[in-house]
Amino acid sequence: MDQTPGYHGRYLRIDLSSGISKSVSLEASFLRKYLGGSGLGVALLMKEGTATVEPLSPEAAIAFVFSPLVGSPLTTSAKFAVVSKSPLTQRINDSLASSGFALTGKKTGHDAIVLVGRASRPSVLVIDNDQVRLEPTEDLRGCSNPETQKKLRSRFGADFQIATIGPAGERLVRFSTISHDGRHAGRGGSGAVLGSKNIKAIAVRGTQRVQWSDQLALVRLAKELSEKSFGPATAKYRELGTASNLLTFNRLNVLPTRNFQQGSFQGASAISSEELGAVRNRTRASCAACTIGCEHLYSLKSGVPVRLEYESLFALGPLCGIDDSEIVLIASQRCDAAGLDTISSGGTIGFAMECAERGLIDAPWLRFGDGNALLRALDLMVSGEGLGQLLAMGSRAMAMEIGHDSIEFAPQVKGLELPGYDPRGLQMMALGFAVGARGADHNRSGAYEVDFSEAVDRRNVGPESAHLAVETEDRAALMDSLILCKFLRGVFVDFFHESADILRLVTGWDVTAAELRETAQRIVTEKKRFNILAGWTPSEDTLPTRMLQTAIPEDARSSLSTDRLASLIKAYNLARGWSEEGWLPEAEQCTL
C-alpha cells in the first residue's frame, strides 16, 4: 500500500523496562480520523489503556506526537504534542511545544514516539532514525534544562535535537514541564511523567522525509500564509508579545490578582510590557519555521535575556501581588530552568500566600507582594524541602491536605490552575474552563475570543451562546492536531475550509471542511472518553466556589452564579450531543 503523503504511517513504541522498541504501523484510515498532535496522541493513549492506570506508573504511556504538517513549508507548523495522563489532574493532558525536536523527531521516520515502562536508572533516550538506545545520565542529575541541553548537545553533536526535564521533573513535581530549546510542553505535569520513567532527556536524529501530495501548490499556499502572517492579525504578537494583554485585562478588571481576590492590580503599569520595553533591552525570537515570532525577551539587570509571556507575567506578578519586574523575570527564568509550569507555580504559590495570611499554614514569611518569598517558594517547590512538598502537589492537592474549606479558594479546575482570565468577568471562558478536558485551560478552549467580541455580554453570558464555546474548542482541537500555532488563527477567514485546503495538498485526501469539523468533534469526544474511563464525573465540571459566590470586587456585574454556570454547562453538553450532565451517548461510551 502506498504511504499517505505527510505521514510515515508508523509510530515508534519503546518499552523502557524491557528495552524493546518496535515500529507499529498506522492505518491511513486511523490517521485520517485523528490527524496528528493532540488527536492522534489521545487515540494512541486509549490504545495503550493509559486512562485507567496511575499516571506515574510504568504502565502509563506518554506520547510525543508529530503531525502531517510538520516539516512542510507552512508557517508555525514545527510543533509536537506531548500527550499523557496528568499527575496533576488524573485526566488527559496534551501540551504542545515547538521547533527542532518536532522537525527532527518526525525525520526519525515516525509519526509518534510512545514510551511505556521505566528505565532501570536515569537515562537519556537516544533515537537515531530507527536505532534506539538508553544511555546513563547520572552526571546530569539535578541539572537545569539549559545545562542539560548544552551538555547533551556537546555529547551528541548539533544534528541531534534534545528535549529534557529539569530538576522539577526529576522530583516528580506534578506540574513540571518538558523543555526543548527554551520552549515547554508546559501544562499538566508531562515532565513528571517522563521523570517517573527515569528519562532525563530524549535525543533525536533522523534523515527520513515524507512526501507532500502537491508540493508546488503547497509551497504557493505556504507563501500566501506567510505573507498574511505579517498582517494586522498578528501585529500584537510580533510587535509586543502576549505580555501586552496585561494592561488591557487590568482595565477590564479581569486580571487575576492576589489569588483571584481582585480583578485589577495597582502595580500593573510597573510590570507591563510597555514599561519593560521602555526600561530594559528587548529582543525577539521565534520557534523554528515561524514567520510571526511572538517571543519577546527582556533583559535582567545582569543583562541576561528572559522570555516572558502574558501567562508567566500574570502568574508570577499580579497573582502573587508582585510589582517588581526584576523579580517576575527572575521567577520566570527559574521556572524555565527547573521545568516548572509558570501558571501552576504562580497559582499554587498565590494560593499558599492566602493560606499563610489566613493562618492555615505555618509560613509567616509567605506574603503577597514579597518577591523574595516568591523566589524562595519556587526553590522549595523544586527541592521538596519544608513547604516545598506541599507546593509541589499543586493547589488542589494542597487544599485537600490543609482542609478548612481552603478548596473553595484553590484556583483550579480538575486540579489544573486557572490561567490569567478571571472567569467572572469573562463568562464564556468560565464555561470553557469548567468543561475543559484537561482542566482550567485557555489553549484547548479559546472561549475568551467570544467574550472579547460583540457576540455576548461577557458578564452575563446565557446558555443560548454555549455553542460558541463548542466552536472555539473544536477549532483549537483541529489546530492542535494539524498542528498550527494558535497565534496564526486570526489570518484565516474560514479556518475549517482553509485547513481542508491545506490538508488536501499535504495528504492528497479529498478532505472537506465538514469532515474536519467532525474530526475536531471526534477528538474532543475522545478526550472526554479518556476522562470518563479515568473516573470523570459531572461534578468536576465546575469552578472554584470563590468564583461562584463572590463578584470581582472592582465590578459587581462580574458575578457568576452556580445556577447560571450549570445552565451554560448543560447547554454546552447538549450542543455536543452528550447528555445534559456530559455523559457520552451509550454507543460512544467505550469504543475506539
Add this chain to the structure above:
Amino acid sequence: MLDRPISSPIHLVLRPLQVTVELFGIPRLRAGVSQSVADGSTLGEILLDLSRRFPSLGKSCIEGCNLKAGYIANLRGERFVTDPETELNEGDIVLLMSLDAGG
C-alpha cells in the same frame, strides 16, 4: 434641561461631543499615547477624528469610519462594539485594543 420642541433633532443641539479614548496594545504603540480625546457622536466619527490626530494609528488600525480587522473598541470597559453608527454620549470612554486578546 434644554428648552426645545420634542420634534427637534437632538444632534443639532448637542453635537459634536468629546469623548475620552484609552489605547491599549498596538493602538497605543501606533498613537504613541495611552489616552487622548476625540470629537464625534458616533464610534465612526471618533475613529475618523483619531485618524486625523494620529496618522500612524489611522494608517494601521483604522479604515475610514471602521476599525481594521484585528482591532475592537469597547465602551466604558463594558461593551465591545464595532458598528461605526454606535452612538456615544458626552463624557463616554472608548477603549481601543487588539481584537485577539489571547495568549
